[in-house]
Amino acid sequence: MDIRNEENASGGRYVVDVEGHEAEMTYSRTSPKLIIIDHTGVPDALRGKGVGQALALHAVEEARKGGWKIFALCPFFKAQSQRHDEWRDVVN
Numbered sequence: 001m002d003i004r005n006e007e008n009a010s011g012g013r014y015v016v017d018v019e020g021h022e023a024e025m026t027y028s029r030t031s032p033k034l035i036i037i038d039h040t041g042v043p044d045a046l047r048g049k050g051v052g053q054a055l056a057l058h059a060v061e062e063a064r065k066g067g068w069k070i071f072a073l074c075p076f077f078k079a080q081s082q083r084h085d086e087w088r089d090v091v092n
Contacts, residue, residue: 003058021045025055033068040076056080063090
């Protein structure tokens with residue numbers, strides 16, 4: 001999946017187009033070293049195809065590359081992070 005990063009002054013989103021549908025994971029940047037993931041939106045047509053999981057993994061990889069931590073407010077991302085102990089290095 002070709003996930004793009006879109007950033008603005010206060011945060012941004014990770015977004016991907018799959019089969020003509022757009023899915024996203026949005027975040028706010030609280031400091032140079034912390035983002036808060038607050039929403040994951042995956043259209044019904046893409047459910048069960050691993051799109052949300054791919055967005056979550058992308059967020060973790062971006063945090064590792066950028067040297068920041070993630071605080072999970074989004075219920076989906078929080079649930080995913082609890083299933084992946086290997087993400088604990090970046091997920092608070």
